[in-house]
Amino acid sequence: MEAHHRYESVFNHFDLDKDGNISPSELQEFVRAMGGEMSLAEAVGVVETSDEDGDGLLGLEEFARLVEGGEEKEKMEGLTEAFRMYQMEDTGCITPKSLKRMLSRLGDKRRIDECKAMISAFDLNGDGVLDFHEFKHMMS
Numbered sequence: 659m660e661a662h663h664r665y666e667s668v669f670n671h672f673d674l675d676k677d678g679n680i681s682p683s684e685l686q687e688f689v690r691a692m693g694g695e696m697s698l699a700e701a702v703g704v705v706e707t708s709d710e711d712g713d714g715l716l717g718l719e720e721f722a723r724l725v726e727g728g729e730e731k732e733k734m735e736g737l738t739e740a741f742r743m744y745q746m747e748d749t750g751c752i753t754p755k756s757l758k759r760m761l762s763r764l765g766d767k768r769r770i771d772e773c774k775a776m777i778s779a780f781d782l783n784g785d786g787v788l789d790f791h792e793f794k795h796m797m798s
Contacts, residue, residue: 665722679715681705741793751787752777 672688682701689696708724746756754773761768777788780796
């Protein structure tokens with residue numbers, strides 16, 4: 659396995675006892691430093707589910723996968739929230755009208771035909787609206 663050098667300095671910083679692993683209490687400290695709260699019991703649970711070699715600790719690779727998974731989850735939550743803002747009255751899709759309305763709120767005045775053109779560029783199934791999958795593709 660290739661080390662995730664991007665997380666190595668963070669890992670080393672929170673490996674308080676310098677044993678090359680992150681324990682549940684060290685993970686708890688990491689979450690606290692990131693502005694979150696996690697009980698020791700929750701930290702034990704997270705370590706158990708992320709611990710691939712069964713030693714009860716997180717090595718660098720396990721820690722990196724845990725952090726990357728959290729970043730991916732945050733990104734997906736942000737996309738979901740943005741999609742909700744742009745969709746039309748809980749229809750589950752973004753219509754030219756709902757896109758025009760949201761862009762207008764953001765100070766970007768567009769004609770309805772411009773909104774239709776914007777949607778058609780990412781409308782994979784040709785139904786004239788964007789579902790979440792198409793919106794995610796547009797935002798990537």
